[in-house]
Amino acid sequence: FERHREMQKEQGDAPWAPFESEEEWELARWMMTSGASQKKMDSFLKLNMIRHGANPAFHNSRALLKRIDRLPTGPSWTCTPLRITGDKVDKQKKPLTEDVELWHRNPVECIKELMENPAFEKNQCYEPRRVFRKGDYTNREYNEM
Numbered sequence: 567f568e569r570h571r572e573m574q575k576e577q578g579d580a581p582w583a584p585f586e587s588e589e590e591w592e593l594a595r596w597m598m599t600s601g602a603s604q605k606k607m608d609s610f611l612k613l614n615m616i617r618h619g620a621n622p623a624f625h626n627s628r629a630l631l632k633r634i635d636r637l638p639t640g641p642s643w644t645c646t647p648l649r650i651t652g653d654k655v656d657k658q659k660k661p662l663t664e665d666v667e668l669w670h671r672n673p674v675e676c677i678k679e680l681m682e683n684p685a686f687e688k689n690q691c692y693e694p695r696r697v698f699r700k701g702d703y704t705n706r707e708y709n710e711m
Contacts (some may be wrong), residue, residue, distance in 0.1 A: 568684045570638040584636040586623045593622055594630055604628075641675035 574583055582591035583662050604627035610616060611625050624630040644666045651661045680686060699705040 569682075584633050589620070590622045590624075593620065594624070594633065597627075597630060598634065606630075640679050643669055643671055645669050694697045 570579065574581065580588075582588045582634045585591040587592055597610070602610070607627040607630065610643065611622070611627075611630075615626070616622070624633055648666050648668055650664045650666055656662055681690065697707045697709075700703055
């Protein structure tokens with residue numbers, strides 16, 4: 567998001583773009599994190615108070631999701647179909663199989679995204695370090711890095 571914000575500044579966009587205003591951004595964020603279904607979002611957006619008072623640029627969940635899709639994303643998702651062979655057999659004594667989808671991201675791209683994010687710059691550690699709970703260095707803390 568830091569790179570996205572820099573691009574917004576270069577293009578003269580507001581921090582809440584692609585939304586029309588900060589209030590609209592707050593409404594969209596609430597709707598996406600509220601747990602409401604798309605049908606409930608549509609019902610909410612059809613309320614007279616919302617249509618005539620708040621007047622967001624999106625008037626249904628589809629328009630909201632289209633704006634959300636314009637926000638930056640991290641590494642892309644990939645779907646790999648797999649055929650799993652089980653230990654149970656069918657009537658012909660052949661092992662049963664099941665087709666499943668494995669959704670995953672490239673871990674190198676994920677790590678790259680995290681390491682390039684300025685928000686984490688001061689919290690990254692690339693080598694072991696000693697941490698003590700007391701200032702007199704008598705109570706050392708051990709944990710996984």
